[in-house]
Structure formats: structure tokens, C-alpha cells
Amino acid sequence: MSNKIEQVQLDVDVNGEKISRMIEPRLSLVDFLRNELELTGSHVGCEHGVCGACTVLVDGVIVRGCLMLAIQTNGAEVMTIEGQSDSGAITDLQEAFHERNALQCGFCTPGMLLTSTELLQKKSDPSREEIREYLSGNYCRCTGYEAIVDAVEAVAAVRRDV
């Protein structure tokens, strides 16, 4: 019995860089990012779409990197925490998380930052309840969430004032 698997071509834009690779069709997006591109800021937590640690942006929308196959991103634009961080787009959010200690072990943090970013794009003045609701697809075992809610709330207020 043979386990040989045919490879397929993937052309995708990752963090602004055009990437072409031959990959196994069964490869998940997060495994592709981590293992093929060595973008290890996206984390694997549960592998079934519950914990949110693998959150990345595909064509501007947050998705679960473990629930999407890499080949499904053919022709798409993928943005990871590394791309978002280096671009400076979420510096205020990162600083607020730092000041408020809205992270402990930091494993959930990239997903939290990307999900918070999307929330703040959709809503400029979310209530604490709305922040909690929006972040409820992202599991954090360390903080108990309050500091994260504080940080997102603080950034929303500052962005509104600008």
C-alpha cells in the first residue's frame, strides 16, 4: 500500500510577498504558513477551529488557519501577525496590550490581536459586552480576558478621539 500523495501548485500573496510552492492538497493553511514559510507567529491550538490561535487574514477577513486548506488560498492575499506587526497597522493595539498586560504566555495573542483589529474596523465604539462577545472565538487560558477587554476598549477610545 502506498501513501504517496500528488502535489499541487499554490500561488498566494503572503504579507505582500508573492509565493509559489508545490504542496500536498491536504496541507492546512496554518501548517503551510508555519512549516513551509516559517511564519511561526500563527499558532496551532486545537486543530478544529475552536481556539482561534491560528487566526490569520485571508483577503482581509479573519479565518481559522486550521480549518482552511492552504490550496484554498490560491490567488488570495494572506496576512499573518508578522505582516500586520511589521506594517505598523496595529502598533497602538500592541502597545495597549503591553501596557495593560493583556497577555501572559502570549500563545493566543496573535489571534487576539487580529480578531480585535477586525472588531475595531467594524465598530468604533464597542461596549465591553460586545468586545467580550467578539473575542469569544479566541481562547485565552492565562489572563481571564479582562485585561484584553480593557486594552481593546482603550484603543477604541483613542482611535475615536484621533
Add this chain to the structure above:
Amino acid sequence: MPELKSMIKDHILDRPNSYIGRSVPRPNAKRLLAGRGTFTDDINLPRQTHVAFLRSTYAHAEIVSIDVSAAKESPGVVAVVTGIEMAKICSPWVGVLSHLEGLKSAPQHALAVKKASWQGEPVVAIVANSRAQAEDAIELIDIEWKELPAVTDMETALDENTPLIHPELGDNLSWQRDFDGGDVDAAFAKADNVIEETYISNRHTGVCLEARGIVADYNPGEDELTIYHSTQTPHMMQSLFAKHLDIEEHKVRVICKDVGGSYGIKVHSYPDEYATVALAYMLKRPVKFTADRLESFTTDIHARDHIIKTKVAVSNQGEIQAFEIDDLTGIGPYSVYPRTSGIEANQVVNLTGGQYTNLNYRARARVVLQNKTPMCQYRAVGHPILTMITEGMVDDAARKIGMDPVEIRRKNLIPDDAYPCKSPTGLPFENLSHHESLEKLVKMLDYDALRKDQSKARKKGIYRGIGVATFIEVTNPGPAFYGVGGASISAQDGATMRLDAKGNVIIETGVTEQGQGAEAVVAQCAASALGVTMDKIKVITGDTDITPYGGGTWGSRAAGIGGEAAVQAGKALRDNIVEVASIMLQCDPSTLDIRDNNIVDVSDGNERMPLSEIGRVCYYRPDTLPKDYQSELVVTRHYVPKKFPFAFTNGVQGCYLEVDINTGFIKFKKYAVVEDCGTVINPMLVDEQVRGGVIQGLGGALYEECLYSPEGQFLNGTMADYLVPMAVEMPDIEVGHVESPTLDSELGAKGAGEAGTGGAPATVMNAINDALYPLGGKVTAQPFTPERILAAIGAI
């Protein structure tokens, strides 16, 4: 505190520009925010392979035969190794400690040899060029099992007709401990009221978001193992890997980079991790193992599977006269190595009722074997259970005599001026603040207003409850925990501090960072003692080749023990630097100090020279110093608590919640905690430890439960089925402090990492029962699910 402060010249809390007590953000958090952390699975080494494990699908089964020939031919496969082959490289272990007298367990192997004893036990290791290829090959292994009857119910584990898990042990009783203090029988005989109850603590687990992971490499040229490991205890793991692979300890290097959550889960040694290291040794190339989520659920240690019968005696005036408990706990098929699975029950026996003046106390704990995932220490070890039963019993007593739950605590808590004193089991309390903490909590909750609101709401058919739970917590453990029982676990920790040539400071410490802020706290202590700003300091942790030999981070020890070592190292380095400066400036060293990175005059704070000048002269121009003088700009200091076996902390939690009697759902309306962890080094980090800890405790109290079929099949091994607290259900938590420093160290800091978890289940249970009281309902079995709440009030 004044007593000790006056005795120590230049006390750490008196330093100018001190960082002690300041909410400094953690310097090392920025890389994590940028997605630039280095978790173990992020590490890839040249020629690396990946291991996957064929694991037992049965809870208890004999291995009849294993055929790996097809798997060996599968694409990308490098090696397939069975238990018999593994046992030639990696010796078995037995999880016992001599101070837990009578504790017994059976030899456990890295891969099961003759039989598997829980569903998930590793049986065959498959090494391949990718994890996927290794998993493909697992499918091709032909293994024949003979299923054995599984022992899953701890209540029948000791019955005569129950099969033995390890026949050589003679029974399924791993350990029993009995304690009898005061005159319990007399107290119950003359009591006005005796209340009996049975409490159940559910089996749950840590669910670290980063699963366990390890990358091991062996260099035959140097006969050296290098192991990247997601662990809380690098030196303990170094010692264990060396011992069981029969390699000299200094030839094993354990490196611990970022750890994605641990909570006690990563303080133990695991069979699949020994196997990974042994495979690297056998293959002479790197092998990586990262647990997937199902492996995490079925092989990470579980915790807190207890059934406890309780009995409390109380006078009509509210004086608690006796506690009696009978604890039964199931720990899986093996006592976990090397910390053992007896500690949790031991804590329950040692600490139940410890905050109260009553000394009539009897306890029995029986620790039984089962064919389920091994159980061991998890954040707040034993405290969630013992606080649930203690505070459950106190509320039982209060309800029986119609006394307010705060009032009965006021009446029975050890007075704040009674210290030093001892617990019913003889453990020494140095300095606690139960009453001050309780009064502070009462204010924070606005307790009387809540009672009014509660009674108003009840008239409208809305059921709200107030829960209060006081607690004690063991922190800063000395050798009494493990070392005295024979475990290679350092109670002492050290800090090495070095002034470099440009005036910056490098600190290496034996405590480790898993996100709590250990590195930040060590930097704060060192910066304050030395007199430099935080930005001048770099902290290095988690490398057995580099850091002082130490215990790592567990048992709420990093700040209290690692922080004190940093204080003493900082003071010693300051003395050395000031000595050099006094020679350069030709003045008496007592007239100089270091403040804000400069040598200054003590009298007026005038700057004399920057530390970079000391570095320049000592390293580049020592010829300008006297010929008979040698500067020393590296110092190491160690610390271990000596006056007390551990530093007890105390605190109290309170919450106000509403139970929807139609759905059984609860909604928090208020949550507050008062914590006394001695000197608070970084208030923000302490508060966040408390908050995170409370939420973790609420997880076990409300949602989390490892469910098994009667045959020992794990039923909810996904995060879709095993529920954890998410943001939307959890409350904001107000945190207050009382500071009763330990005099065992100059710093006075006690641990803060576990108290939140220890007190939360009791608090929420008491609040739910307060809400259900008018309906005649009571819950005593965690998790307090909507189903259990509805059943308690007879709605279903």
C-alpha cells in the same frame, strides 16, 4: 516588617527609585505581541525528524502482538520503535516519594511494554520526515490487543471483586493518609448541630493553549543531548532525562524558550517526552514531538477527581467545633513521576479548615488507582478542593443555625493578632490577615447593599446569591515539598548578575517564565537592589547550561524565591561596583551609592560617574586600578526559605450572581478578591495572576469535566466538547490587597500565582447555593452545569 527592615542596612524596600510596588509592563512581552516568540514547535533543527505515537485505544489491554513491517516501508518513515526496544534505552520509573509514607505505584515505561493501562498511553513510536508521514504509518501497524476489564469507578476500585490494575501491588490503593487532631468525637458528641454533606470535585485538566512539545537532539561526537522543551522545570528534566537514559547530567542540556501556558501541566515528566529524547539518542539526529489536542486531553495530567464526605459541628452561637472529612480520589493507573499523585490528597488533609480556630479535625484520604489518564498536580494543587469543602461546610453550618455567612467567618477565622500559630495539622502560619481581608472584601462588595438587592429581587422571582470564600494558600515551598522525599527538584534558586562593559546588566536566573511575569519581577528586584533602570537589564531564563541550578517556576515560588535571589545578587554587585568606584574616586565606599545607572554621593545624590565608566575601566583599562586590586563585576547569590517550610498566603473571594431558574444558567453580577501575598512587587502582574487564576478556577467549577464511559473511553476529547471559559461568560474582577510580608526574606514577597484558582470554586458554589436556598436546592458536585442546577431545584 519594621522589625526586619531596621535590622538590614539598606533594605530593598527603602531603595531610592525602587521598582518594588510599581506596575511595570513586562519587557519580554513585546516579542510575543509581534508574533516573534519562540515556542517549542517553532524550533526546527537541521536533519530533524518527527515522531507520532500509536496510543492505546483501550483503557486496559494486554499487547498480544505488534507487526510494524508495513509501517516501516511507508514513505518518509525513519524508524518504528516498540516498547520492548525502547526499554533497552530508557529505564522505567516509579512515582513515589519517601515522605509520603506507604505510597506505592508500579514501574512505568516510556512506551507500554506488556499492557496499556489507560486510553492514550503511548505504545509504538513512529519517526518520519514529517508528522503527517508518521501518522500515515501508524495506520499500517498491526497490533493485536486482549482487552482487560477496566477499573474506572473510584468508589468500587477497592472492592474485593474489582480486578487489580497492577497485581504485583496487591490492591488498587496507592496511598492512604489519616489524621486525627484534638478531640473530634467529643466535639461531635456535645455539638448543638452536626451537618453532613458529600462534595464532588470533577476530573479536569489544564488545556494549555500550546500543547506539550519537545525537540531533542543527540550529538554522538560530544555524547551530548540538547533538548528544547516546553517545561516549567529545566533542571528537574535535565536530571530525569540523564538518569533514565544513563547519561551524565552535565551532558544533558535542557533549553526552555517561550512556554504557551503550563499551570502545572508542564511540571511533570511524560512517557512520550522520554521516548522522544530516547529516539534522538538512538537515531543520533533531532526528533520533534508536539502533542495534538486529542493527545493533550488524553495524556496531559488530569486533576481534582475527588469525592469527599464532610461533617461539621457548630454551636447554636456559631462556634465551629469540629471538622471531619473523608476524601476519595482516583489518580489513574500510575502515580505520576517524579512529584507523585499523592500530593493533591495530602494538601486536602493538611489544609482543610486551616483558616479557622477550630483544632478538632479528623481526615482520611484514600488515593486509588484507575484505568484513566494519570492525575497529578495542577494549578493550586488541592486548594480548589479543600477550599470548596471547608467553605462549603462553613456555609452548611451558617445555614443550619441561621447565621449570616460573613458573620460566622468573623466569629471563627484565626484572629489577625494570633500569629505566629499553627494549623490543626501542625503547619506553621507566620503572618496572615483573614479579618482585615474579609472586612476589605465586605466593603468592596458593598455586602449589605447586595443583601438588600437580593431580597428585593427574590420578591420578583429573581434568584440571586452571594458567595464568600476565605482561603489559605501554600507558596514559596522549601525542600519540604519534594526534596525531603528524594526527588531531584531544587528548592533553592539563584541569580547571577553581570555588569558589562557598557554599563548594562545581564541576569541569569533558575526560575522560568511561562507568562506570569517572572522575568519582569526578577528584573524589578535586581534593578531596585542595584540602582539601575529596567531598560539596562536583560534576564536570561530556561537553559541548564547557563542559569544557576534551580527549581523553575511552580508552587507560586518564582517571585518570592527567584525575586529574593535577585535582590541579594543586586546588593552584592552594588557593593562590588561601589568598591571600584570608591577606588577610582578616592573616597570611602560608604559615601557612594548607585542610582539611575550612575555612581552618586549618598549625601546629596550628586552624580559622580555613569556605570559605563566603571565597565570601561574594569574591562578595558584595569591597568589604571591599583595593582593589588581585582574588580569582580559578576556575582551569584542563592536563596531558599529557611525559617518556614513554606510561606502561607491568605485571601478571600466574593461574588454576586443570578441563577436563571428556567435555564439553569448563571450570570455574574460582581466578583471581588482580596489577596494577601506579602510584599507586592508588581501590582498589575499580581492582579492579573489573581484574575487569570479565578477564571481558571471558574472553568473547573462551571464547565470543565473529563468525561469517561464505564469502559474508560474518554468521551469529550475536543475543545468543542470539553468547555473552557471564554470571554463572553466571564466577569470583570475587582482585586484588592492586604500586605503581610514574610520575614523569611528581605523582600517579603509570597506567591500569588495560584490563589485565584484555589478560592474560585468555593465562592461560586456558595453563591449558587445562596441563590437556590429559598427553592430548597443545593449543588455540591462540580461542574455546576445548568443541568445540575435545574436538577437541584427539581425543575428536571
